[in-house]
Amino acid sequence: MATQTPAPAAGLRETKKHETRQLISDHATRLFIAQGFEQTTIAEIAAAARVAKKTVTNYFPRKEDLALDHQEEFAASLAAAVAARHQGESALTALRRAFADAVAAQDPVAGFSGQEFARMIADSPTLTACLRGLHDQREHHLAQALADATGARSDDITVQTAAALLGTVHRVLFHRIQTLTLAGHPDDQITHTIAAEATQAFDLLEPALRDYAAA
Amino acid sequence: MATQTPAPAAGLRETKKHETRQLISDHATRLFIAQGFEQTTIAEIAAAARVAKKTVTNYFPRKEDLALDHQEEFAASLAAAVAARHQGESALTALRRAFADAVAAQDPVAGFSGQEFARMIADSPTLTACLRGLHDQREHHLAQALADATGARSDDITVQTAAALLGTVHRVLFHRIQTLTLAGHPDDQITHTIAAEATQAFDLLEPALRDYAAA
DNA sequence: TCGCAAACTTGCGACGGAGGTAAATTTAGC
DNA sequence: GCTAAATTTACCTCCGTCGCAAGTTTGCGA
Incomplete structure (x- = not known):
């Protein structure tokens, strides 16, 4: 017993x-x-x-x-979105959807961390540097996922560039959410604002990556 | 006397x-x-x-x-290229030229730092983090220059995104030069390889930013 | 023109905090 | 109780910062 x-x-x-x-x-x-x-x-x-x-x-x-908690989850998020893309869906489209979903859910991983938390990060050079490192890791994982998806080598310049551009848009929007949070905007308003800006930002990549890594 | x-x-x-x-x-x-x-x-x-x-x-x-020496010069390089763009030239075109010139000159600021130096950076987490920070500063300065050029606010989402995308391509190519240097390729060969890859990478941004910040 | 004292700058020893190692002590699992 | 893991204790190195002494430049008066 x-x-x-x-x-x-x-x-x-x-x-x-x-x-x-x-x-x-x-x-x-x-x-x-x-x-x-x-x-x-x-x-x-x-x-x-x-x-x-x-x-x-x-x-x-x-x-x-x-x-900074949930580092692994953050770093893997973009790669996971690509790996889980729908039939016939391109990497760009999958990542658009993933971002839209995260914003709708006001996911901390997308940048909805609360004002105090955002202040803590913004006030600390150490933490901002660490966050940069996480964005970098996320980009590397994304490059690996794109390499897997296209059959190319992960150090191929096309893969690297695509991962960097896609990761960059996510990074810019992440910072935007942080900035708005820091400025005291309520999450619901941020959600609304960011949705439009995300469309704008991702649209810039459409001609370049419209069919990249389409499943 | x-x-x-x-x-x-x-x-x-x-x-x-x-x-x-x-x-x-x-x-x-x-x-x-x-x-x-x-x-x-x-x-x-x-x-x-x-x-x-x-x-x-x-x-x-x-x-x-x-x-890491010449940090200021590095951080200001992209902003300077935009500020010094020709009449009627877009930011993208100016930055393409700036990169091509730097590669042709095998400028250390573009990534031609010598194999030992590249090894030193690659082997040190501290230095790689610091280099990430420099790329980030460079992007911020570029955003400021683009804001000045277009009359927009530097925290405008369009400015931020354009600066991020342009800075990212430079960053990817910088890392590419570092990687090739580390692998032991001679500078002359790297110059040749990178020229083609740069064309490819910058071309991706042409539809998005062809006329952005044209003087 | 010369000297002199105040203000600044450079170099130095000492301290606090992060991060790591090694051995001793407690505590879960059998 | 016995083994192994977790926790503690004590100690160490190294980075980065804080008061203190010495020397140099500058402003001022003779």
């Missing part, structure tokens, strides 16, 4: 691990938003969460990891 | 300052290339140049500044 471990979820150990991680993350975001990212030390976060400093850096190797 | 100071250059102080700066910079690049960026400490550089640690960080606030 006592040895019947597998049934109740995934063991106490795993549970506590996730709890600790969440505990640290929660205290971190709270302190970051309250005092700013650069102004908050890892020691403070550890003290607030009642754990050792090493435990913090164990779960989150870099300080930025404490602030 | 002895009091005739103004004629010989710009004073003893300025001279020594530049000498010290150059001395530090030279030792830094030598060590970086020899052992890698991350593996070289500021203390080592200071010891090699026979100055105090603080003197190094005084001339070069961040460690990256020791490796």
